[in-house]
Amino acid sequence: MSTRPPGALRRIERDLRLLARNLKADYFAHGAWQARSRRQKRDWEAAGKVDPPPHMIKEEVVRAAAQTNGIRTLVETGTLHGDMIAAVAGDFDRVYSIELSRELYWLARLRFLARRRVRLVRGDSSEKIQTLLDRIDEPCVFWLDGHYGGGIMAKGKTVSPILEELSAIMAHRVRTHVVLIDDAGMFERGTGDPPSLAALAELVKTSRPASSFVVQDNIIRVTLS
Ligand SMILES: C[S@@+](CC[C@H](N)C(=O)[O-])C[C@H]1O[C@@H](n2cnc3c(N)ncnc32)[C@H](O)[C@@H]1O
Numbered sequence: 080m081s082t083r084p085p086g087a088l089r090r091i092e093r094d095l096r097l098l099a100r101n102l103k104a105d106y107f108a109h110g111a112w113q114a115r116s117r118r119q120k121r122d123w124e125a126a127g128k129v130d131p132p133p134h135m136i137k138e139e140v141v142r143a144a145a146q147t148n149g150i151r152t153l154v155e156t157g158t159l160h161g162d163m164i165a166a167v168a169g170d171f172d173r174v175y176s177i178e179l180s181r182e183l184y185w186l187a188r189l190r191f192l193a194r195r196r197v198r199l200v201r202g203d204s205s206e207k208i209q210t211l212l213d214r215i216d217e218p219c220v221f222w223l224d225g226h227y228g229g230g231i232m233a234k235g236k237t238v239s240p241i242l243e244e245l246s247a248i249m250a251h252r253v254r255t256h257v258v259l260i261d262d263a264g265m266f267e268r269g270t271g272d273p274p275s276l277a278a279l280a281e282l283v284k285t286s287r288p289a290s291s292f293v294v295q296d297n298i299i300r301v302t303l304s
Pocket residue numbers: 155156157158159160161162163177178179180183202203204205224225226227228231232233234235236238240
């Protein structure tokens with residue numbers, strides 16, 4: 080006899096598993112979680128930093144961008160489980176994150192119930208980024224990571240809303256934002272959706288020519304000026 084729960088219960092079971100994973104990472108096995116992250120980092124470095132970096136490297140890049148530039152606000156697109164928020168929220172006064180998937184948004188709401196500095200937004204970041212920018216008056220670090228990648232991830236009108244996101248940020252009244260775009264490799268392979276890395280570099284060069292555009296460790300780093 081099958082022990083698989085029926086459709087609706089399967090979704091609830093999956094969501095509870097995800098919630099348990101997040102609570103475990105934050106409260107019950109934080110030390111083990113940290114140790115695993117450090118091990119992944121060491122393995123990646125020992126292997127010559129060839130593959131996309133582990134999450135801990137991304138967290139360090141986000142933190143360093145904030146510290147170097149004296150920035151206290153983080154805007155993320157693509158919340159997923161909220162792992163970036165959980166890792167760096169303590170380094171910022173305010174953290175905004177936009178997620179398209181209804182389930183992932185609500186799971187993150189539960190995860191960060193007690194974190195007042197974390198503000199979650201549900202919707203397509205190609206549109207919601209503008210709503211957020213309308214309320215922002217200070218330089219931000221942007222962690223642009225909202226794209227479709229299979230599995231439980233949501234898909235909007237496009238695989239990657241990066242062109243709309245980047246255009247909105249570059250047109251904003253604050254001129255000194257720092258933009259970090261994850262998954263440079265995806266754009267290196269891109270031909271339209273997602274757009275190519277060359278198309279992103281060209282967009283920055285045309286809109287904000289004095290800005291720097293550097294790719295390192297699979298992360299595109301744009302310092303607007
Ligand atoms: C690679 S994951 C994000 C990982 C997360 N930023 C981290 O560092 O842990 C991509 C997420 O973007 C979401 N997503 C996909 N398209 C989106 C869109 N147009 N707007 C907002 N979120 C989107 C997916 O549902 C998925 O949760």
